[in-house]
Amino acid sequence: MVGEYPEDPAIDEQNRSNWPDPTIIQWVNAALVGDQEAFAELLYTFQDSVYNLCYRMLGERTEAEDAAQEVFLRVYSKLDRYDPERPFKTWLLTIASNHCIDRLRKRRLTYIGLDEPLPETLSLSSDEPEPEEALAISTRSQEIQALLDELEPDYRMAVVLRYWYEYSYAEIADMTDSTESAIKSRLHRARKMLAEKIRHVPDSGSQWSRLSEEL
Amino acid sequence: MADEQLRQQMQEALDGDLDAQQLVLETLRTKPDERESRHWDSLLQVDTLLQSAPFERAPAKMALRIMAKITEQVKAQPREDISALAMTLSIALVTVVMMPMLMAASWLVLNSLASAELLSEVIQQTVFLLVILIETLQKLIEESQNLASENPEAAAMVAALIPLTLLGFVEYLEELLDLDI
Numbered sequence: 001m002v003g004e005y006p007e008d009p010a011i012d013e014q015n016r017s018n019w020p021d022p023t024i025i026q027w028v029n030a031a032l033v034g035d036q037e038a039f040a041e042l043l044y045t046f047q048d049s050v051y052n053l054c055y056r057m058l059g060e061r062t063e064a065e066d067a068a069q070e071v072f073l074r075v076y077s078k079l080d081r082y083d084p085e086r087p088f089k090t091w092l093l094t095i096a097s098n099h100c101i102d103r104l105r106k107r108r109l110t111y112i113g114l115d116e117p118l119p120e121t122l123s124l125s126s127d128e129p130e131p132e133e134a135l136a137i138s139t140r141s142q143e144i145q146a147l148l149d150e151l152e153p154d155y156r157m158a159v160v161l162r163y164w165y166e167y168s169y170a171e172i173a174d175m176t177d178s179t180e181s182a183i184k185s186r187l188h189r190a191r192k193m194l195a196e197k198i199r200h201v202p203d204s205g206s207q208w209s210r211l212s213e214e215l
Numbered sequence: 216m217a218d219e220q221l222r223q224q225m226q227e228a229l230d231g232d233l234d235a236q237q238l239v240l241e242t243l244r245t246k247p248d249e250r251e252s253r254h255w256d257s258l259l260q261v262d263t264l265l266q267s268a269p270f271e272r273a274p275a276k277m278a279l280r281i282m283a284k285i286t287e288q289v290k291a292q293p294r295e296d297i298s299a300l301a302m303t304l305s306i307a308l309v310t311v312v313m314m315p316m317l318m319a320a321s322w323l324v325l326n327s328l329a330s331a332e333l334l335s336e337v338i339q340q341t342v343f344l345l346v347i348l349i350e351t352l353q354k355l356i357e358e359s360q361n362l363a364s365e366n367p368e369a370a371a372m373v374a375a376l377i378p379l380t381l382l383g384f385v386e387y388l389e390e391l392l393d394l395d396i
Contacts, residue, residue, distance in 0.1 A: 036285065043278050051273035065277055072281045073288070141269045147261075163265040188226040195257035 024088045032079055039079075043072055046089060049165070050096050056160045057100035059149045067103060071096045093165065094175045097157055104153040147194055155190040158183050218251055225255055229262045348384050352377060 024045075030038030050071050055064035074095055082091055148156055157176060161167045169180045169187075176183070221242055227235035243252055355377050362370035 036282065036289070039285065040278070040282055043281060047273040047278050047281075048270065051277065052271040055271045061274075064271075065274055068273065068277065069281050069284065073284060076285055076288075137269050141271065144264055144268045147264070159265065163268065164270065184230075187230075188223075191226065191229065191258055191261050192222075194261045195254065198260060199253065199257050 021088070025084060028079060028082060028084075028088065031076075039076060042075075042088070046092055047072075049089060050092060052164060053093055053096050053160060054100055056145065056148055056164060057097075057153070057156060058103060059145055063103070067099060068096070071099050074099070090167075090171065090175065093161070097161070097175055101153050101157065147197070150197055151190050151193065155186050155193070158186040159190050162187055218248070221251055222254065225258055229258060344384070344387075348381075351380055355380065 024042070027038040027041045031042065047068065051064060051068045054067040054071070055061060058064050058067060071092070075092060078095075082088065148159065151159065154176075158172060161172045161175065162169075167175070169183045172178075172183045173180045221239065224235045224239050224242075228239050239255065243255060355373060359370045359373040359377075362373060
């Protein structure tokens with residue numbers, strides 16, 4: 001069975017927030033003995049986190065769903081390897097990160113040079129009409145995704161884990177089997193590359209300024 | 216030429232270092248440089264955009280599809296276990312029984328090396344028999360897998376035929392090679 005929540009009063013509040021959630025531990029323990037409903041609880045709790053990471057890394061919704069499915073299947077088969085000392089979400093996103101990097105390495109990527117224009121905004125494929133606000137958010141999401149797609153996988157991963165999940169450099173280094181200084185360097189270079197890309201695109205000022213003003 | 220130290224401080228400022236942020240703003244105010252100011256503005260734009268990026272939600276039925284796959288996998292597992300176990304046991308049994316026979320067959324092959332025709336005949340017969348054996352085993356395994364979910368007892372009986380088939384094969388080989396094992 002996975003370890004239980006400690007009851008040591010000496011642990012301060014900050015450390016306590018980093019301890020695994022006892023409810024999550026209960027679900028993991030139940031899933032380990034075959035309780036599929038418990039695993040479903042884990043799935044529903046973390047599906048958005050995993051899907052978001054897959055989408056931000058892979059840039060395409062169908063592939064992101066496929067990747068997220070593969071991630072959860074792997075998690076199900078490897079649940080006995082989960083270390084209760086780590087937050088479950090971190091372990092889950094580590095598996096997702098590694099899987100997305102593998103997918104990206106297998107597929108051919110075309111990186112657009114500085115002289116080429118940014119790709120046009122991708123259009124959504126949806127059978128249902130969206131409310132105006134949701135459409136605006138979706139459009140902004142795709143424009144930001146177009147920025148992310150400019151980056152190499154390792155840089156993209158550092159940006160996604162930092163900005164969407166607010167992990168520290170140390171945590172990202174641990175998740176990606178790297179060093180803190182390497183992660184910091186990747187993030188700084190990623191920002192620099194994106195900043196130069198924004199400045200070099202014709203009329204970029206109006207497009208990105210509009211986005212910045214909207215926020 | 217870019218001021219690398221200032222640019223490094225800009226990055227530190229975006230990492231949340233308030234001192235670095237103060238230093239950057241102070242430097243840009245006291246030593247205005249259009250290029251560095253543009254660079255700082257661009258970095259700020261990128262940072263603001265990424266900070267405010269929406270969190271993509273999973274498609275509506277993704278979780279259901281994943282659970283359906285998991286349920287499928289769990290159901291398939293006993294079938295794989297039966298065929299894997301049956302094969303493992305059969306191979307172990309046959310290896311034990313066939314060891315003396317294989318040694319005798321090796322002696323036969325070595326002796327037939329003197330005659331190319333005899334060697335060719337021996338090899339052809341061996342390959343032919345192995346092909347038949349493998350096809351028979353595959354059919355038995357498929358049958359036991361198909362029966363596993365509907366009638367586990369029948370599946371177990373079919374799986375039990377695997378070692379019996381192999382033993383039958385051994386006996387046939389004994390007669391063929393005129394050996395007494």
